[in-house]
Amino acid sequence: MTTSYTFRSELWLYPGEAGWHFITLPLDVADEIRETTALLRKGFGSVRVTAGVGGHEWQTSLFPDAKSGSYLLPVKKTVRTAARLSTGDKVEVRLTVEGDT
Template identity: 50%
Template structure:
């Protein structure tokens, strides 16, 4: 059975810490569905492996649960932000598939 693909737009935000990590928060409805379907298969730190497309960039990574925000968060590495011309506060169109 093919795993679902999710498409959404969300704001790119920077983690408030010394390291310049950037993330996109998944919408609540998508988080709830992923948690229900794949939460039991989560790896370390509750991570779920995904394949992501943003613009012309494609990569494999994991999404992580963020209890503070009540959703999964998707890390956006610098190479992708640079290639796609993204900065904190920008809307990001994301296509995400469970790997």
């Protein structure tokens, strides 16, 4: 069985020189992913996913965030450019957990 999630959340820029952009998962989604992926998590508690925004999909990992108690979804520049996303945009996200059976 494949587990997929759809939600809306804001695209934000991590402060600093690197310019990483993230979307923080809603807590209810993060809690469910945390519960269902205990055996799938990799180093640092990351979870492999296929993510989709604005009609564009890519494979990446979710990373646990102690500050928010959620997971962070990194959104690379090629995806932001193709989907015409900017910092502060509310984004509809679709996630599929990789390796979920």
